[in-house]
Amino acid sequence: MTAIQVAPVPVPVGQDPAVRVRGLVKRYGGRAVVDGVDLDVRRGEVFALLGPNGAGKTTTVEVLEGVRRRDGGEVTVLGEDPATAGRGWRDRIGVVAQSTGVGDALTVRETLDHFARYHGTARPTAELLAAVGLPEAAGTRVARLSGGQRRRLEVALGVQGRPELLFLDEPTTGMDPVARRRFWDLVRGLRAGGTTVVLTTHYLDEAAELADRVGVLADGRLVDVAPPGELGAQLRRVATVRWTEDGATREVRTPEPAAVLRDLLAAHPAGEVPGLTVTRPGLEDVYLSLVGATPEGETR
Amino acid sequence: MTAVLTPATTRPAPPSALAIGLARTGLELRLFVRDPAQVVFSFAYPIVMLVIFASVFAGEDRPGGVPFAQYFLAGIAATGIMLTSFQAVGTALAEERERGDLARLQVIGTPPLGYFLGKAGQVLVTTVLQLAVLLTVAATVYDVSLPTGVGRWLTFAWVVLLGAVAGTVLGTAVASAGSSRAVGNGISAFAVVLQFFSGVFFVFSELPSWMQEVAAVFPLKWLVQGMRSVFLPDAAAAAEPAGSWEHGTTALVLAAWVVVGLVVCARTFRWRRTA
Numbered sequence: 001m002t003a004i005q006v007a008p009v010p011v012p013v014g015q016d017p018a019v020r021v022r023g024l025v026k027r028y029g030g031r032a033v034v035d036g037v038d039l040d041v042r043r044g045e046v047f048a049l050l051g052p053n054g055a056g057k058t059t060t061v062e063v064l065e066g067v068r069r070r071d072g073g074e075v076t077v078l079g080e081d082p083a084t085a086g087r088g089w090r091d092r093i094g095v096v097a098q099s100t101g102v103g104d105a106l107t108v109r110e111t112l113d114h115f116a117r118y119h120g121t122a123r124p125t126a127e128l129l130a131a132v133g134l135p136e137a138a139g140t141r142v143a144r145l146s147g148g149q150r151r152r153l154e155v156a157l158g159v160q161g162r163p164e165l166l167f168l169d170e171p172t173t174g175m176d177p178v179a180r181r182r183f184w185d186l187v188r189g190l191r192a193g194g195t196t197v198v199l200t201t202h203y204l205d206e207a208a209e210l211a212d213r214v215g216v217l218a219d220g221r222l223v224d225v226a227p228p229g230e231l232g233a234q235l236r237r238v239a240t241v242r243w244t245e246d247g248a249t250r251e252v253r254t255p256e257p258a259a260v261l262r263d264l265l266a267a268h269p270a271g272e273v274p275g276l277t278v279t280r281p282g283l284e285d286v287y288l289s290l291v292g293a294t295p296e297g298e299t300r
Numbered sequence: 301m302t303a304v305l306t307p308a309t310t311r312p313a314p315p316s317a318l319a320i321g322l323a324r325t326g327l328e329l330r331l332f333v334r335d336p337a338q339v340v341f342s343f344a345y346p347i348v349m350l351v352i353f354a355s356v357f358a359g360e361d362r363p364g365g366v367p368f369a370q371y372f373l374a375g376i377a378a379t380g381i382m383l384t385s386f387q388a389v390g391t392a393l394a395e396e397r398e399r400g401d402l403a404r405l406q407v408i409g410t411p412p413l414g415y416f417l418g419k420a421g422q423v424l425v426t427t428v429l430q431l432a433v434l435l436t437v438a439a440t441v442y443d444v445s446l447p448t449g450v451g452r453w454l455t456f457a458w459v460v461l462l463g464a465v466a467g468t469v470l471g472t473a474v475a476s477a478g479s480s481r482a483v484g485n486g487i488s489a490f491a492v493v494l495q496f497f498s499g500v501f502f503v504f505s506e507l508p509s510w511m512q513e514v515a516a517v518f519p520l521k522w523l524v525q526g527m528r529s530v531f532l533p534d535a536a537a538a539a540e541p542a543g544s545w546e547h548g549t550t551a552l553v554l555a556a557w558v559v560v561g562l563v564v565c566a567r568t569f570r571w572r573r574t575a
Contacts (some may be wrong), residue, residue: 067406067572087482090409091314099409101400103332106327116324118408120312124306131303157408186305191304 002203003083013229016079017198018043018165019064026059033059035220036073046187046197048228052291055294057200058098059267060217061169064198064241065095078165080225091120094163096155096171104143108153110159128156131189133182146234147174155183159190166190168199172206202285232286244275317414329425342426342535344432344462346380354442366532369442374527377431382494382520383459385467387487388418393475394483397573406571409564416565422449427464444531452530456546459526462554468520469561477569489541494520505539512541521558522550 019041026034034056035209037139041047049057062068063075066082066089075082080089083269089212102111109125116122129135132152138139145153158166168187172180187197187210201207205212210230215225243250252260257278264273281289315323332338354369369376396402405415438444447453475483495501497515504512505525515521528536529545537545 028339061457065407067403086342087314087411090407091311097403100404100407101396102404103331103401105331108331114323114327115317115408116321120311120314121308131305157404159305162311164304164307181502187301189305191301192304195305195307276484 001270015043016076016102017041019047019079019198020076021060021064021073022075023073023103024060024063024070024075026056026068027071028062032071034063034070037220037222039215039218039225041196041198043196044194045212046191046199046210048211049198049200050202050204050207050214050287051200052202055217055291057217058169060099061167062202064092065093065167067097076121086122088266091161092164094158094161094166096158096166096168097287098169099215100154102142102150102153102157104215105141107141109144111149111153112156115157115160121162122160123162128160129173131159131186132156133179135218138297148179151175152179152183155186159186159195163198165198168197170200170202172201172203180206204287206270208283215288216287222289228283231283232281232290235281235286235289239278242275242277243281249275290293314409317411317417320414321421324414325425325551328418328422332422332426341559342384342443343430343433345383346376346430347437349376349379350434350438350442364475366536367444369438370444370531371503371528371552372500373434373444374439375495375498377434377527378463378498378520378523379500380430380434380497381427381463381523382467382491384430385423385440385464386427386471387467387491389423389468390475390487391480391484392420394478394480397475397571398480399413402571414446416468416472419472420465423468424461427460431460436521443455443575447530448542455526456530459530459550460553461525462551462558463519463523463526466554466557467556469565470519473561473564473568476570486550494518497521501523506543516553519554522553526550550553 017040019039021037021039024034024037024039025032032072033054036043037056039060049060049091051057059068063070064077066085069083077085078089078092082089098174099145108129112125112128122153123131126135129138131153133147134156135153136148138201140149142150143288145156151171155168155171158168172183175183177253184206187199190197197210199206199210211228214228214231216223216231227231238253239255241252241254241257241260241264261278263278316356321571351371352370353372357368357533367458367555379527393402402415435446439446447456471487477483477486495513496516497503497507499507502521504515504521507515514520525546528540529547537543539547
């Protein structure tokens, strides 16, 4: 889908991180839904918070956005504490949330034109419509938009104020594959221009496609932070060697598959080892292990 | 194809609360006219009240030989103000909070004052239009003679303004009390009872004194009294509880409610139901 690969802007070295979180705790009714999260998001990177539903992704992001109080820990976003930061700070961040209304009675264009008036500086409506792929729906009342179109309008509102830091909470929910690809392009375009992006998702492919680094959240704790290709480094080193012996599948999980293979070959001097495979865990396997949901049919 | 989108390098300060209040007044009015149910209710309710009162009690006169329609025009106008300010704002705000519209305003950095000014602006415009329709119908269909003196209209202006502002502030204050259902039902029930107590449906001076005393705590009674001072002849002042129109007390009570409401708003206003 991407016709032109945009060279990423180098992340400035030595600058304060866009987001710095230490020991973040948020409780609901005594239960910690975010339980001691440490997190740094560098300026200019796309950081994905990946995790199953209920892992604490939205709560974490809402604390960073300054719309939810925290029960413990230190949080700095663009140099300020979101709990006390003012309008100037808020105008530097953009938010695409899950539970914000857009109103129903206005058209898409009227909505964008109206909210442009809240920002110190705003992207032109036509540019926004083009960026999210909604020009043909500009005259449509918001009430008549499909779920995916509405989501795109919300994305447009999120980037309207030319934010330095953009929060995207499950941004592609309800989008069809074409809209999703277009949205990914939009995020790449934002990154190329130097916008820092924090996004939550439960789609692995989305995190792998967009993120410079991925933080995996499970039960309110950050269980790993790494570039998507390096997530679960420990887990990835473990290969699974499978073969058939006496009509049954045998399986060995080992960090040193070559040693297992040498033994196997020695035991089969005549030639082939029936049903022999060596597999390393893919992103999905690693992710499922990290969040504590072992893939079906696999032994640990 | 990927378009490069850069953040702002220079960023002017965000627009003032007043500028956002003006933008929101326009928006609120546009949303109002696009909601036919709200338009009909706001404009038709006082007219229907007038038609009913004038028809049921046709021919009867009230204290000082004032025709019925003229006497109750005061109460109907005051009810109309309460409707377009207190009831409309309280109900709408609770719904907006529940729908997440306010959460959007929060993340976009709206100053609460700007949001409030938008509500107040919309209330003032709709109240003035509603009263214009009501007075036109009263004058043309029911031959109510409207005041001619400038002083009367000045009184009318400040009573409407203070009443609408008090209603907007108090509507905003009560909207934080619960779910939109609870708030909507609570406001409707309270408004009806208050109308009985405040002399909207009956001649105030004929109500039991304990009801008069309860009513005197709340703004509606003063709003109705202020309106009587506009629409009734001077001689009718003798029938008032104090034997006069009590303009000073009226202004004080309404202003006090504005202050109380503002304090409550400042302490309890929330963009979301939970934080």
